[in-house]
Amino acid sequence: MLMSLVIAALAFLLLQTILVAVLSALRPTANIxxxxxxxxxxxxxxxxxxxxxxxxxxxxxxxxLFLAMIHLAVGGFLFHFMTLxxxxxxxxxxxxxxxxxxxxxxTDALTRRYSVRTMIMSRLDQLSAARFIEIAGDQRIGxxxxxxxxxxFVTGGRKLFGIASAN
Amino acid sequence: xxxxxxxxxxxxAFFLLSLATVRLARSEQPRRFFLAYAAALLVATxxxxxxxxxxxxxxxxxxxxxxxxxxxxxxxxxxNSFYSLLWGFSGGLMxxxxxxxxxxxxxxxxxxxxxxxxxxxxxxxxxxxxAAGGYIDARDGILRLRWKGRVIALGTLVAFKTFSLGMxxxxx
Numbered sequence: 001m002l003m004s005l006v007i008a009a010l011a012f013l014l015l016q017t018i019l020v021a022v023l024s025a026l027r028p029t030a031n032i033x034x035x036x037x038x039x040x041x042x043x044x045x046x047x048x049x050x051x052x053x054x055x056x057x058x059x060x061x062x063x064x065l066f067l068a069m070i071h072l073a074v075g076g077f078l079f080h081f082m083t084l085x086x087x088x089x090x091x092x093x094x095x096x097x098x099x100x101x102x103x104x105x106x107t108d109a110l111t112r113r114y115s116v117r118t119m120i121m122s123r124l125d126q127l128s129a130a131r132f133i134e135i136a137g138d139q140r141i142g143x144x145x146x147x148x149x150x151x152x153f154v155t156g157g158r159k160l161f162g163i164a165s166a167n
Numbered sequence: 168x169x170x171x172x173x174x175x176x177x178x179x180a181f182f183l184l185s186l187a188t189v190r191l192a193r194s195e196q197p198r199r200f201f202l203a204y205a206a207a208l209l210v211a212t213x214x215x216x217x218x219x220x221x222x223x224x225x226x227x228x229x230x231x232x233x234x235x236x237x238x239x240x241x242x243x244x245x246x247n248s249f250y251s252l253l254w255g256f257s258g259g260l261m262x263x264x265x266x267x268x269x270x271x272x273x274x275x276x277x278x279x280x281x282x283x284x285x286x287x288x289x290x291x292x293x294x295x296x297x298a299a300g301g302y303i304d305a306r307d308g309i310l311r312l313r314w315k316g317r318v319i320a321l322g323t324l325v326a327f328k329t330f331s332l333g334m335x336x337x338x339x
Contacts, residue, residue: 001228009232021329028331055225062168063226066233069171073236080243085326085335089256090293091319092336094302094312095327098320103312107286107294110310114336116280116287122338123257124273132261139273143264150258151265157253158262161189 008054008067012047013074016040020078032082040075047071089119170230173216174238177208181242185249198250205242212238256289256337 019039024032048068051059059067085091096113097103105113124141127133132147143151157163181204188200216231252258263270263279270276280288298305302316312320327335 001222001225002232005225005228005232009236021331024331028333032330032332057225059229060224060226063224063229065168066226066229069233070229070236073233073240076240077236077243080240080247082326082330083247083251085323085330086332087251087255087257087335087337088323089289089336090297091323092334092338093290093293093297094316094320095323095334095336097303097310097312098317098324103317105310107290107308107310111287111290116289117277119256119289119337120260120277120280121273123260124276126337127257127260133264135273141264141271141273141276143271147261148265151261154253154258154262155265157248161186161249161253162193163253 004055005070008050009070009074011054012043012071013078015043015046016071016075016078019043032086033079036075036079036082040072040078044068044071170216170220170234171237173212174234174241177212177238178241178245181205181208182245185245198246201242201246201249205239205246208242209235209238 016036016039020032020036023035023039024030027035045068047070048064051057051064051067092114093110096110097105100109100113124133124135127147128135130146131144132150134142134144136142181201184204185197185201188194188204189197192200194200212234213231216234220227220230222228222231260276263276270279282288282291285291286294294303294305294310297303297316300315301313302319303313304311323335326332
């Protein structure tokens with residue numbers, strides 16, 4: 001019984017992955033995380049009624065809800081997975097090395113390809129687009145109410161977990 | 168649906184154990200403890216579940232799998248919050264902007280990351296870790312990809328193409 005459910009979970013993951021890949025190809029500038037959440041929520045009713053197709057027998061009301069929960073949970077895993085290639089500086093460094101001639105770079109060459117200025121400007125643009133900060137014409141940065149909350153959260157979290165320095 | 172309280176209890180236990188490990192044990196590699204706790208708590212949740220709700224029907228099995236996946240997802244969310252938000256780049260920027268008012272200017276903020284000489288703060292933290300983990304060779308300022316790093320980089324490149332992520336790394 002559990003094996004058929006595991007196969008169903010994998011089918012849900014495959015469905016969502018394909019849909020997210022197709023939608024991302026159609027709208028490459030769209031926010032990939034919003035795409036994942038929308039795909040997961042919109043396709044959840046499919047999971048709710050897919051018991052006979054995927055499991056070969058009908059589930060009760062609770063069983064169908066559990067199947068929809070499984071579907072949403074695998075969407076959550078896809079969301080977390082996406083943060084790795086999309087956000088990770090470490091993975092980007094490895095890819096820069098992979099595509100470099102001889103898969104070798106000097107630190108200076110790496111810095112030219114993927115500079116700290118580029119990284120910070122991109123992050124600031126994203127934080128600004130998400131309304132955590134506002135960048136004025138004279139390049140001064142202001143924290144919005146949302147940004148103050150995020151700053152407080154990170155500061156409090158670092159204190160709680162005893163993180164002295166990071167980045 | 169009351170069964171879903173089990174993963175909630177599991178993730179609360181995960182948080183408390185993780186916090187105690189970081190605060191009291193001050194481990195150099197807390198992720199190993201986090202992984203062990205997550206796995207042990209999944210086993211514990213399974214044991215409690217089958218005691219209370221024996222797997223007599225497919226509905227019960229679906230309940231067990233959804234509890235386990237939900238608990239694993241919540242633990243992963245907490246793990247990601249720890250490493251990606253508290254330790255991550257954007258979280259770090261917001262931490263600096265929140266706590267150091269003089270850095271609330273684009274050029275001054277960038278200068279604080281560039282440092283005076285040598286590697287910037289971003290690479291200075293990551294390159295030694297990549298070398299220590301066996302992903303790259305780093306000698307005399309030359310970085311060379313090793314097979315372990317090559318596998319990860321190839322997988323990442325496939326993800327870039329599959330999900331139209333450009334070159335990733337937080338660059339849009």
